[in-house]
Amino acid sequence: MASGQSAAPNGFWAQAAANPDRTVLFTADGQEWSAGRLHAAANRLTHGLRAAGLRRGDAFAVVLPNGPELLAAYLAATQVGWYLVPVNHHLTAPEIAWIVADSGARALIAHERFGAVARAAADEAGTDPARRYAVGTVPGFRPYERLLAGQPATPPEGRTLGWVMNYTSGTTGRPRGIRRPLPGTPPEEAYHGGFLGIFGIEPFSGHVHLVCSPLYHTAVLQFAGASLHIGHQLVVMDKWTPEEMLRLIERHRCTHTHMVPTQFHRLLALPEEVRARYDVSSMRHALHGAAPCPEHIKRAMIDWWGPCVEEYYAASEGGGTFATAEDWLKKPGTVGKAWPISEIAVYDDEGRRLPPGELGTVHMRMTTGDFSYHRDEAKTRQNRIGDFFTVGDLGHLDEDGYLFLRDRKIDLIIAGGVNIYPAEIEAVLLSHPAVADAAVFGVPHEEWGEEVKAVIEPAAGQEPGPALADALLAHCASRLAGYKRPRSVDFIATMPRDPNGKLYKRRLREPYWATERAQR
Numbered sequence: 001m002a003s004g005q006s007a008a009p010n011g012f013w014a015q016a017a018a019n020p021d022r023t024v025l026f027t028a029d030g031q032e033w034s035a036g037r038l039h040a041a042a043n044r045l046t047h048g049l050r051a052a053g054l055r056r057g058d059a060f061a062v063v064l065p066n067g068p069e070l071l072a073a074y075l076a077a078t079q080v081g082w083y084l085v086p087v088n089h090h091l092t093a094p095e096i097a098w099i100v101a102d103s104g105a106r107a108l109i110a111h112e113r114f115g116a117v118a119r120a121a122a123d124e125a126g127t128d129p130a131r132r133y134a135v136g137t138v139p140g141f142r143p144y145e146r147l148l149a150g151q152p153a154t155p156p157e158g159r160t161l162g163w164v165m166n167y168t169s170g171t172t173g174r175p176r177g178i179r180r181p182l183p184g185t186p187p188e189e190a191y192h193g194g195f196l197g198i199f200g201i202e203p204f205s206g207h208v209h210l211v212c213s214p215l216y217h218t219a220v221l222q223f224a225g226a227s228l229h230i231g232h233q234l235v236v237m238d239k240w241t242p243e244e245m246l247r248l249i250e251r252h253r254c255t256h257t258h259m260v261p262t263q264f265h266r267l268l269a270l271p272e273e274v275r276a277r278y279d280v281s282s283m284r285h286a287l288h289g290a291a292p293c294p295e296h297i298k299r300a301m302i303d304w305w306g307p308c309v310e311e312y313y314a315a316s317e318g319g320g321t322f323a324t325a326e327d328w329l330k331k332p333g334t335v336g337k338a339w340p341i342s343e344i345a346v347y348d349d350e351g352r353r354l355p356p357g358e359l360g361t362v363h364m365r366m367t368t369g370d371f372s373y374h375r376d377e378a379k380t381r382q383n384r385i386g387d388f389f390t391v392g393d394l395g396h397l398d399e400d401g402y403l404f405l406r407d408r409k410i411d412l413i414i415a416g417g418v419n420i421y422p423a424e425i426e427a428v429l430l431s432h433p434a435v436a437d438a439a440v441f442g443v444p445h446e447e448w449g450e451e452v453k454a455v456i457e458p459a460a461g462q463e464p465g466p467a468l469a470d471a472l473l474a475h476c477a478s479r480l481a482g483y484k485r486p487r488s489v490d491f492i493a494t495m496p497r498d499p500n501g502k503l504y505k506r507r508l509r510e511p512y513w514a515t516e517r518a519q520r
Helices: 012-017 035-051 068-079 094-103 112-123 144-148 192-197 220-230 242-252 262-269 296-307 324-329 377-383 422-430 466-477 507-520
Strands: 023-028 031-032 058-061 083-086 107-110 133-134 208-211 232-235 255-259 285-288 309-315 318-323 334-338 342-347 360-365 391-398 403-408 413-415 418-420 435-445 449-458 488-491
Touching: 012 035, 012 068, 023 035, 031 035, 035 068, 035 144, 058 068, 058 112, 058 255, 068 083, 068 107, 068 220, 083 094, 094 112, 107 112, 107 144, 112 133, 133 144, 192 220, 208 220, 208 242, 220 255, 232 242, 242 262, 255 262, 262 285, 262 296, 262 435, 285 296, 296 309, 296 324, 296 422, 309 324, 309 334, 318 324, 318 342, 318 360, 324 334, 334 342, 342 391, 403 422, 413 435, 413 449, 422 435, 422 449, 422 466, 435 507, 449 466, 466 488
Parallel strands: 023 232, 058 083, 058 107, 107 133, 208 232, 208 255, 255 285, 285 309, 449 488
Antiparallel strands: 023 031, 309 318, 318 334, 334 403, 342 360, 360 391, 391 403, 413 418, 435 449
16 A cells, blocks of 8 residues: 655665665565565676676667566666667567667566567577576576576666667567667666656655556656656556456555556446446546547546546657646647657648648657667658657647647548548547447558548447448448548457557558559
């Protein structure tokens, strides 16, 4: 349970030294970890990897589930000037191999749950067999416990700040690592508390952060790490389910979490009696991002959870904007105003900065430092205007500086020369009770260039087929202009999303275009 905490030193390492018995972590399998235990695990890992040959500036990769080993890796890397490369364990072996090889990871730590894919990836990437370590048993990997065995629990010498090097999702082409220069400063001087301060989350105030998405994602690890560093407890989920999330919020009196709209949608789909069974009044900040949130879903969550439902917009490269529930209710659809450490601008295709109200490509700039794409100078220079960069989202600013997003430029459908924005159509489809998930994209059309296709994951108990397709098309006809309506509906058993809610729309779209190319 959370309890009020007095002021403590900034940074997990100093807090752990000052109060090693304080509980800081509740794991998915019910363990309670003290600050001293997690600190010791991180220090032993640091000493073990140093003994294995890692030096300042090196990278090491992890293919791990949410748990203490991943958090220890984060603390180890960021205290001695290494780059931690968290790898999405849902990727295929060749995809993981690319990231391990491209990052230059000098060691790989994997969990036995992902042993087969990790071993194949390590072989393909050419990872030194002496620096492959497994939590559990993986053929060809050394035991993780042996890496830590005999190593001191004391802090290492030569402590200096390291970073996490996340790899972008690879919407187009190979994913690239986002690499920031090492500042050469002690880890205690890092910007620990300021990040969460953007959202009004304060240090040492009895907060409990619920980790309900995979820690290999940029924002999820950043929120969890920042919470740990400013004295908050972590409650970690390994596999997210809506009712289990509600149970944990009530049990631990969780105060803040990071979510995605897909999770909102599935929480709202719970029967009313299940939703009413749990007390979520402890929540102060239910931050969501990563994907557009349909307005009816956002309103329903605010009606249920109250003003704690807050939104941000950012990218792995940097960010961003923030909107409280009050901001959003005043300006429905906004993703907020720029952070104090960020600036937002909208440009047209010719590189002209656009005034409020005009739609263009959203660019961002961070005042706290720049980044580069690892081993890709061309990509680093691409999509930049001065100090501003873009990840290809379309939107506009209003006269008060609030940002409104329309869609990603790559997802834009152009039919007969008219721009169509899939997110708007997806929101309409998601408002139908027979729809569990929806994706809209353009498919080839001989005359118009593209036409609107909808792919639907039916809700439980709904029968996919022509009758349901007709019902959904009629639903769209009453809510969308003719040119925006899907021309056809296909069904899928499970939408290809990662556990953080990101939709792999390219996987859905590609077969339709592949057929078109084959017929040419």
